[in-house]
Amino acid sequence: MPGLDRFRLSSIEPSTVTDDIIDLMAGEEKFARHFHIPFQSGSDRILERMQRRYASGDYGELIHRIAERVPECGIGADVICGFPGEEDEHFQETFDWLEKLPITYIHAFTYSVRPGSTAESFGDHVPGDVKKRRTRALRKLSTDKNRAFRERLVGQELPVFVEEMRVAGEARLGGLTDNYVRVDLGPGTADRTMLDTRITGLSEDGLVGERLTTEPVSA
Template sequence: MKRVGFYTLGCKVNYAESACIAAMFQQHDFEVTSEPGEADVWIINTCSVTENADRECRQLIRRIHRKAPDAFVIVTGCYAQLQPERVASLEGVDAVLGSREKSEIFELISEFKRRDVPLIAVSPHNQLDHFWLADSSGFGERTRAFLKIQDGCDYNCSFCVIPQARGTSRSEPVDNVIIRARSLIERGYKEIVLTGVNVGDYGRKIGGSLYDLLCKLDELEGLQRLRISSIEPNLLTDEIIKLVAHSEKICPHFHIPLQSGSDTVLARMRRRYKSVLYRDRVETILSYIPHAGIGVDVIVGFPGETEREFEETYRFLSDLPVSYFHVFSYSVRQNTPAASMGGVVSPQERERRSRTLRALGVTKRRRWIARYIGEQVSVLLEGDYTDDGAFMHGFTPNYMRVRLPARRKLENEIVTARIVGLLGDVAQGTFCPSEDEVLIPQVNL
């Protein structure tokens, strides 16, 4: 039996699509492997959100070629879509497939034999109108499933290249999403995570909305947890917040990109809100769901960002009652408006600002977790063990990571735990009410 290996970089949408590609290969009698030297075919699903992501893709391609020089290497994903010629020029690459073509591998390639001249099959970004309903079940991970419900983006933020890599916003009809979700539940998944490039834009062009979809999914028998991966602040409506507040299934966890706490920077970024709206969304969430987990994406060093504007962001985040940050240094992306803006912030200054915000983020996360010491929570346990195998990890509905004594029989089960302390930025827990593990229904804490 031939073997295929996968490396997936970037977002959860990529992960779901890689899993679907894996399922396609399995249907063609391939076995999935994680060992570089064992694979006859390697699929590298790339990211291009930053220059670091591009660099990581190139390094990975070279490393795979060194370890598996005879393997047929297919590079797909956003980096392949945006820079196909450069990818094809890398030693060891046999095929470069764009965002649309990744779902058509077996139609495009009849046999996986090394090529002197790489195949390049990449549709222009204005033809990226096809929707591929994908989920992560092809990789066999049994705890949570990532379900792609939306693709592309119409926002055109000045720093972002993803609309060029993914095309315009499009959604899968509600009925098809429900059918796929039922299938995931039947396969034993306890949690479904809704993913997309701009999830909050779901349904706009097909006469629906994310709220409508959430209402339908909330009614599914057997579903224990439903999570929204990320949502833009201007698309997070009061009705969605209230639905989450009253649901026993939808997780009280909101990951909301901010990018900057300075209104002048937000304007240059072409974001569709001001900081006052973002603050209102956070305050509204906590007024209905005091125990909600709220995550933030923020970019430092955007062109023209002054020290005063950075301090505005720092003060804004310092005062905001959120749970954790993801901090990114601005990275120039070709063919974006920001690439030609003046006022370039030096790499050293970007790094300093990143460190400053990350330190604040660590403090925020630790304070958030500390609130739960002594409290009982529900934890969905995953096959994520410490190196010595003594402990395993899982997540609460509000996305607090919890470390518990290892009980392999409890993988993919929801258990009651008591938070007893902090280990770094991870909650330390014990099983409740005793060493006899008790399985419980979903509890929104």
């Protein structure tokens, strides 16, 4: 793919992630090692109420298959907290699945009623304080899992798609690794380009790195 440094999938439904896509990602260097695959719930009862066309076990098997074939793949998941009918045991199923799966970050959303939706007519809505508590628990889990993932990347050499940023008036370089982690490369200027870097540490929510070369990675 001449002239193309990197391409990345947007959010993709579990049922559309095929072995061919996983194998292409594993074998093509320009294919960013990153999936964002909605989970929504780890309870099959709640998934059925949401009218999702997969079970929690199917999702879990898919995530393990990706992690096995694409090492250090960044894998994100969307989850809805407090869907009508979600009891404590249903939420615990979700938490337990996410805790054990090799997911690197979680987007946890608090359920809100959509006028005209089927769920609006359900009579077993979850109290607001319970929904918020569950959302906080998953966001804390996401923070812990993402930090553990970033710690594994320290010391690695990774290409980063670099963009110039302004921080307190200072020109700095930063960008994303192919597995979807932001890297701060310190002061400097550059056009939008790919640079080889070495990851040297963690920032509050990303990584810190150093440039191994000032020359762009060849396409």
